Amino acid sequence: MSETRVHLSKTEPAAYQALDAFARTVGDICAANGIDDRLKEIVMIRCSQLNGCSYCARLHVDRALKAGLDTDTITQIPTWRESGVFSDRERAALELAEAFTFIAEDGVSDEVYDLVGSVFTEKEYAALSWACISINAFNRVVIAGRYPVPPRTPQAQA
Numbered sequence: 001m002s003e004t005r006v007h008l009s010k011t012e013p014a015a016y017q018a019l020d021a022f023a024r025t026v027g028d029i030c031a032a033n034g035i036d037d038r039l040k041e042i043v044m045i046r047c048s049q050l051n052g053c054s055y056c057a058r059l060h061v062d063r064a065l066k067a068g069l070d071t072d073t074i075t076q077i078p079t080w081r082e083s084g085v086f087s088d089r090e091r092a093a094l095e096l097a098e099a100f101t102f103i104a105e106d107g108v109s110d111e112v113y114d115l116v117g118s119v120f121t122e123k124e125y126a127a128l129s130w131a132c133i134s135i136n137a138f139n140r141v142v143i144a145g146r147y148p149v150p151p152r153t154p155q156a157q158a
Helices: 013-032 037-051 054-066 071-079 088-101 110-119 122-145
Strands: none
Touching: 013 037, 013 122, 037 054, 037 071, 037 088, 037 122, 054 071, 054 122, 088 110, 088 122, 110 122
């Protein structure tokens, strides 16, 4: 098994820059359509967890903390169906995140589409969908390239 992989973002930076610009546009669409950073980061974390992308999971956990999520909520994301900490909007967004991540299995089922549509407006649904598409694309780039996730350095004690 080869440990060194082609680093797609360095080998073809124009494509990566286009993907990054796409992600920034998606962020703007989310903000313009009522999807706050808290909700967006919950979706980003869940997709990254499901894809097994530790690099993106770490990145989005850091962003989630900055967006005001607490560690308890973040640790509940993998068990969101059993957890009581998520709102109806967050639960619907998590359903959509899972549907988009596993889209090859069932597509976005009528059940998920109807559930999400009962909670979100068309613009919110579209924004969340684009967010799922964006993070799933990044997960594939990172996983294929085996981007390393080094241990964090211990923080100095105050």
